[in-house]
Amino acid sequence: MSLLDDNRLFPAEPTTRRIARSLYDSIRSLPIISPHGHTEPRWFAENAAFPDPAHLIVVPDHYIFRMLVSQGVSLAELGVPSVDGSPVETDGRKIWRRFAENYYLFRGTPTRLWLDHTFENLFGIETRLSAETADAAYDAIAEKLRQDDFRPRALYERFNVEAIATTESALDDLAWHRQIRDSGWKGKVVTTYRPDAVVDPDFAGFAENLKRFGEITGCDTGTFTGYIDAHRSRRAFFRDHGATATDHGHPTARTANLSPAEASALYGRVKGGAGSPEDRELFRAQMLTEMARLSVEDGMVMQIHAGSVRNHSASIFERFGRDKGFDIPQPTNYVAALKPLLDVCGLEKSFTLILFTLDETVYSRELAPLAGVYPCLRLGPPWWFFDSAEGMLRFRQTATETAGFYNTVGFNDDTRAFCSIPARHDVARRVDCAYLADLVTTGRLEEDEAFELARDLTYRLAKEAYRL
Amino acid sequence: MSLLDDNRLFPAEPTTRRIARSLYDSIRSLPIISPHGHTEPRWFAENAAFPDPAHLIVVPDHYIFRMLVSQGVSLAELGVPSVDGSPVETDGRKIWRRFAENYYLFRGTPTRLWLDHTFENLFGIETRLSAETADAAYDAIAEKLRQDDFRPRALYERFNVEAIATTESALDDLAWHRQIRDSGWKGKVVTTYRPDAVVDPDFAGFAENLKRFGEITGCDTGTFTGYIDAHRSRRAFFRDHGATATDHGHPTARTANLSPAEASALYGRVKGGAGSPEDRELFRAQMLTEMARLSVEDGMVMQIHAGSVRNHSASIFERFGRDKGFDIPQPTNYVAALKPLLDVCGLEKSFTLILFTLDETVYSRELAPLAGVYPCLRLGPPWWFFDSAEGMLRFRQTATETAGFYNTVGFNDDTRAFCSIPARHDVARRVDCAYLADLVTTGRLEEDEAFELARDLTYRLAKEAYRL
Amino acid sequence: MSLLDDNRLFPAEPTTRRIARSLYDSIRSLPIISPHGHTEPRWFAENAAFPDPAHLIVVPDHYIFRMLVSQGVSLAELGVPSVDGSPVETDGRKIWRRFAENYYLFRGTPTRLWLDHTFENLFGIETRLSAETADAAYDAIAEKLRQDDFRPRALYERFNVEAIATTESALDDLAWHRQIRDSGWKGKVVTTYRPDAVVDPDFAGFAENLKRFGEITGCDTGTFTGYIDAHRSRRAFFRDHGATATDHGHPTARTANLSPAEASALYGRVKGGAGSPEDRELFRAQMLTEMARLSVEDGMVMQIHAGSVRNHSASIFERFGRDKGFDIPQPTNYVAALKPLLDVCGLEKSFTLILFTLDETVYSRELAPLAGVYPCLRLGPPWWFFDSAEGMLRFRQTATETAGFYNTVGFNDDTRAFCSIPARHDVARRVDCAYLADLVTTGRLEEDEAFELARDLTYRLAKEAYRL
Known part of the structure; x- marks a missing residue:
């Protein structure tokens, strides 16, 4: 007896299923590229049970x-x-x-x-x-x-992971990553620069965080220029620990393009932990553009994860804190929101900005049209509540006709559930093969192209987009 | 010759169709639970042709x-x-x-x-x-x-109805329901508490309605406390006539959580029929939270039907009045809107709040994530313009992966077209079986589970959620 | 070898595919009605290579x-x-x-x-x-x-076009259309009245355009009444060149119903090229209602193409100008937006208003409910980013259950890519046949009805809706 149907997630219609099956068989054993996730570097550093x-x-x-x-x-x-x-x-x-x-x-x-x-x-x-x-x-x-x-490193190898990215706060000392590197183990575990704690004035302890940010970088975070320098320096430190990407988890996708004087004045209003709600939102917006500028400078791939209302239940938050399942998506606009950033960096060919959404109505209306024309933009895979068979299928059905396949970046598991990583990638591989098979059966794609695409979607696009 | 295809609404693919067929055959004869609708109690009371x-x-x-x-x-x-x-x-x-x-x-x-x-x-x-x-x-x-x-009671029996709920205004005397009860007939026809006429300051005759509300309950609706007592009393009266649920048809899902003093002052501003548009909307919002509190007290299931712009055509409204097909859905937000109510009652285990939407984009973005974590929340079936094969299928495809099946409540026909009730339930049963069959064929569900679910979705979940 | 699968876009399931195939075979050779597009009348006038x-x-x-x-x-x-x-x-x-x-x-x-x-x-x-x-x-x-x-007229005939509409500015002299008519060639190339240049205060050269509008019509565009007369006159001129329709490409679907005095005062504020952003938007809104009134008068079919943010990239716009692929859809509301116009003309039986959207979430939520009750409203085909197999299928799946088929108007190619016209109509025909076949296989439509509908969707509805 088995818990798993060997043909799960393939289309029911036999001809299409046969094609999906053979596409899947051609890519099922490819290594896992996991360019965005939340496993603990400590696991791989200590390798404890x-x-x-x-x-x-x-x-x-x-x-x-x-x-x-x-x-x-x-x-x-x-x-x-x-x-x-x-x-x-x-x-x-x-x-x-x-x-x-x-x-x-x-x-x-x-x-x-x-x-x-x-x-x-x-x-x-x-x-x-x-x-x-x-x-x-x-x-x-x-x-x-x-x-x-069944220890972490053994599982990494058993899962056939080729590279995995963790996510660390800009204030993290990355000691576990150093320990992994120094251990001589061959696994590729890289960090990702996640600066919310020093970018979002609503983050707990923001003013304290800025002080510490100055201390660890040796920059004067009392001024906006010094603060940006601190980011520049910290990004370099993260790159020294393998980072190729940054990640920004904002409630909206809003960006801004203030003059240096305006940005500096705004920083002055929020840096002490004060500032109106509009100032705080504007600062987050401006910082996305600043981060984009730094990415143009240093080549780090930028990711925006927008649209989650965090900690919806007040009493759960009080008793259990953050990340307790009470984060709920909200309608998210990208067209007006991203224009300031795109007017600054949108046509830069060396810049890559990967967009994620929790509001799937924007795929066909906003994200595919944007990614289908701006050279810097790529569409991240369906994320969180959409990391599912139906969610992935709707993503392909609503994004491909306008953005094509080559403005997408393969799959992210985005998980802290280490054991589930092979399962998540397997679901993505099966759904993509099912989608490709349907295109073949309905005369929209030839079989040789489908085989090439299956490999691209599973492996090549993630590796290239994230420069891993 | 026949008007009906015996396999209508089942998937075309033969294997999946066979499974859908056998699921459907296992539940097609189950009694109808109709927990929300608009048939006339008078029909069953008088039993006239x-x-x-x-x-x-x-x-x-x-x-x-x-x-x-x-x-x-x-x-x-x-x-x-x-x-x-x-x-x-x-x-x-x-x-x-x-x-x-x-x-x-x-x-x-x-x-x-x-x-x-x-x-x-x-x-x-x-x-x-x-x-x-x-x-x-x-x-x-x-x-x-x-x-x-072909008289009403005979049709009730012919349709194999086990229980049917009608909907009455808070001001209704429920005489027809008493007549049904006193007649000795075995049919189960229960009422539902629908207080729009005394909750919505924009309702025609609101000030008069409040006076009458005071008279029939013996409460002093001149004060907010007395007004809430009037609801408490009237809800008990409705429960005596079988009601297990309340229903609230608001233009938005907005809720509020004012202090007693604020709520009382707000009531003072609107009770005479005056108050700004914002006051009126805020009062509706506050009253959803008050109704939730009363539901925690008395165990009545609460339903929110939000998002319809009523009487869109001015000239049709003038000549023909309400409910003439000119009610049109509008974008409806639930995440911010429901937070005040959920902060008060969201974790109460004895409380059930069933949410309906006319904006189907919220299923995957807002309603499934909310119902997939708050213990009180359940998703009502696709309603009105979505009470259709494609609408129901999209509901399952967009809600199930996040909220599962057990945060849904089976089917509502929501109709005054009595003769169509078996047809509507039959469509829902067929579509659910088609959906389940597809999960089985694509390896996402095992057959024994599908049979159990078919029964749950058809019968058990409605009965339990509505406490019928 | 062939680039094209003869069964492309038909459902994979064999029974459904057979039905789709036979529906398609019954309509594949019908003439092309192209009632909305952007080919150049000059091509047909000069007939150059x-x-x-x-x-x-x-x-x-x-x-x-x-x-x-x-x-x-x-x-x-x-x-x-x-x-x-x-x-x-x-x-x-x-x-x-x-x-x-x-x-x-x-x-x-x-x-x-x-x-x-x-x-x-x-x-x-x-x-x-x-x-x-x-x-x-x-x-x-x-x-x-x-x-x-392979010259334009030969291609027109080879493509089996029965009628094609081009789109011209209200200021165009329509000389190419006269040349076509005078040439004796039998092709039916008609113009469409597109008054954006004299209706949208944000249009480049608006004040100058109004002057010229006065000159070519002999009306006093210094006053609102004279300005409306200029439209009346110019619409007649366009009708003399075959026009049966007008087209309005606004950023939103907003309409207004100002009193004559208010409208006149508003015109005074914007006609010189000034006016606040709100004035400009309000003027566009009012003009949609004025255009509807003129359509009631003169029988021209009105089209609203709403929801595109034009020229999203500032630097592309500076270097390359308009229409360079940087137009991006935005969320678009129709329910509140259209109410003023519909309160004026919504029940006029001789009036036809065809609505297009780039925000597909409105099909099921707003457009199908509106078109499913207002006698003047019809749904335009999926447009621009949705002129695609998946886009068309979602359109049918989200609009038909509420608006039916007979509130839709067949297909528009909306293109300036002349050679692609047969291909685009072929895609639409195949997708509609696929959709109809699925309704037949799933018992929602009988085969004789599907054959009639295939012809209606391909040919009759476009011809009748556009009065061609």
Whole structure:
């Protein structure tokens, strides 16, 4: 018995399925390029065994715990750590049982596909998870996790990863990355420059962060020029630790193009942690353009992840803090928002700006038309709530006709759930092959082109776009 | 000859079709739960024969008359009653002929599916409606309507309805519901608390309505506390007549969380029928939160139907009044709009808030992410313009991956077209089975799970969510 | 070998494909009605040979050059004329080679389908375009273009065009149209009234344009009444040159219904080229309603093409001017926007207003509900970025259930790429047949109805809606 249908995600119609199958067979074994994600560099630096199944799989995965919360299980019962000191469940087996007895809730979701893939391919489990099978699955996984070949570096190799990017704050010392490099291990784990803590005036401790930013770079962050120099310096430091890209997680995609004097005055108003909401938003906007300018200078690929309303529930935020599944997308405009930045750097041929959205209506209306003409723009893969079979298919169906394939950049797993990485890439590969097969069967693409594209979408475009 | 394809709405691909067929066969005979609709309690109370075919089928159905109007037939020619005393057609046969000769206009619409289902399954007609067949169809239907087993209670039983909810104004005396209860008839016809007339300051006669609201409840609606008490009391009265739910039809989904003093002051500004547009909108917003609080108290399920611009044509509204097919959806935001209410009641496990939308872009962007984490939230079925095969399929495709199936509540027919109820539920059952079959064929769901889900989506989820 | 799959764009499932095929075979040879487009009347007047392949196919087609620009080729390298006098490539063969070596970029786009159709059916080329085949293709096309039966009138006949509309400014003297008419040639080439230059205060030279508008009509454009009379007169002049329609390309769909005094005062504020941004937008809005009134008077069909942000890149606009592929759609609302106009003319049975959108989310939410009830409204085909197989299919899937088929108007090619016209109509015919076939296979339409609809969508609806 198997948890996985070997033809999953391929079209039902037999001719198209055969083509999808053969496309997939041609690329299924290609190495994984994971140019954007949130695994911990410490894992690869220390190479320690992972903890118990619940604390590896359930507790850190917001896809999993948010669904359970939606049906009345509390975060505390699932062992999610509180920030207010209130007690939460610590017994891994109890957490696992709660998860297992509610496993039916994931029917029809990508989480179910990722988990079944992980259970079967990584842990050798072939029985569907449920209240009845909870303990057996727990024991089977726990036993594997004690083995050396289930440690982080071994998994990296088993997963056939060629390169993986983590994401660190501009204030991070990147010590784990240095430790990886110095260890002599051959895995390619690079960092990504994520400056939200020193770019977003609404970030907790912003004024303190700027001080520290000055200290670690030796730049005078009391002035705007010094502050920009601090970024310049820190970006170089990150590049020394393998970074080829920066990442910017803003509530909107707004950019601005202020004069140096205006930008400097604005910095003066926000740097102490004050400033009106409009000043704060304008500063974030201006900083996207400044970051684009630095990318033109230093060649780092820029990514904008826009459109999430963070921490929607006030009481969850108070008790459990950030990233607890209560981030909700909002309508996001890119056309007016990006114009200031694009007027500055949009035609620079050496510049790459990768755009992500949580508002899928913008693919056909805004992002594909923009990426289909500006040389710097590329479309990031469907992200977060759209990292799913239907989401990926709609992305191709709404973006390709206007932007083509070559203004896209392959797949990002964007995850901290390390074990799910092969499953996520496998879903993306299958969906892309299904889409290509449909183009072939309906006379929109010839087979030789589909085979070339399957390889491009799986491997080449990610590697080239991210300069990995 | 038949008007209906036995495999209608199932996927074309034979393997998937076979699975859809067998899923459907397993649930097609389940009783109908109709937890939200607009049939008349008077029908079941009096159990009188329905009028002629045109006045049963054409005149009250805005799906039908709006399409005819769009092609140049006037509401007056279709017998739709005027509010200004101007004459309208009264001859049922003439109205029916106008409808029949334009029946081709409904090609590709759900109305066509519902009508053909009704013609064939209820009235035994097997010839397509047209100018040529108009009279024969009219006579056949008229003859049936004279028979005792086509009276409302007989149809309720013939349709295999297990429970049906009507919708009444907070000011309604619910006399018909009492008459049904007192009659000894076994049908389950319950009311729903719809307080727009005493919650929306823009509702015609708002100030008068509040006075009457005070009189019938014995509460002092001159003060905000007394006004809330009036709701509390009236909700109890509705529960005594079977109500398990409330329904709120607002132009937007905006909610508010004012302090008691602010709310009281706001009530003071609007209760006389005055208040600025912003005050009126804010009062509606605040009242959604107050209604949520009362639901936490008394256990009534809350429904928000947001996003319709009512009475778009000024001249139609003047001559024919409300609900004449000129209500048009508008973009509707839920993320910021619902936050105040959710901050108050969002994590209450005993509270159920069912959300409906006429802006389908919000399913994947806002509603599925919200319902996929807040324990109180459930997604209502696709409603009104989306109560259709393609609309339902897009709902599943855009909501399931993030919210799963178990944050949805089965199907609502939401109709006053009593004869169409079995047809509408049949469409929903077929589309859900088609969707489930596709998940099975593409390896995203196993067959035993699909059978369980088919039953849940058809029957169990509606019954449980609405506590019927 | 062939570039084209004979079954392209038909559904993969064999039964549905057979039905699509037989529907298509029944309408594939129907004449082309092209009621909205941008071909040059001069071509048909002079009937001169077209220039070299690059200047016929690549240089004027923004679908082609925008994709090449998006991947780093410059407009200058592609020979697109500059407006600032800076040099651009003039060698057709060099331009063609750049295009050919990047032909793979068009995989999955409608441009690829149109070009392959043109290469094979018009120019007899059966080898895929690439760097290797560039010269051979260039020579083959150039050789055809020198032949008399590849001149404009011969192509019109070869393409089986029954009527084609061009688009001219209100200030155009229509001399080419007179020359066509006087030539005795039987082709039907009609003009369309496009008054942006004298309706949009933001149009370059607006004040000058108004003066000239007065001169050529003999009306006093110094007053609002005289200005409206000038439109009345000019519309009659256009009707004398075959026009049956007007076209309005506004950034939004906003309309207004000012009193005569207010409108006159507003005209006073903007006519000199001044006026606030709000005045300018309000004037455009008011003029849509004025144009609707004139359409009620004179029977011209009105078209609104709304929602494009023009000339997004400042530096491209400076160097190359308008229409260089940098027009990007924006979210567009129709519900509130059209209400003022519809309150004036919405129920006029002799009036036809055809709506186009670049924001496809409005089809199901706004446009289908509006067109499904207002007698004057019709839905234009998917336009510009949505003139594609997936775009057309989504249009049918999101509009038909609410508006039906008979509130749509067939296909527009909307192109200046003359050679692509048969290809574009062929794509539309195939997609409509595919959609109809799916309705038949899934029991939503009977086959005889599908055959009638295929003919209606291909031919009759366009001819009737545009009164051609």
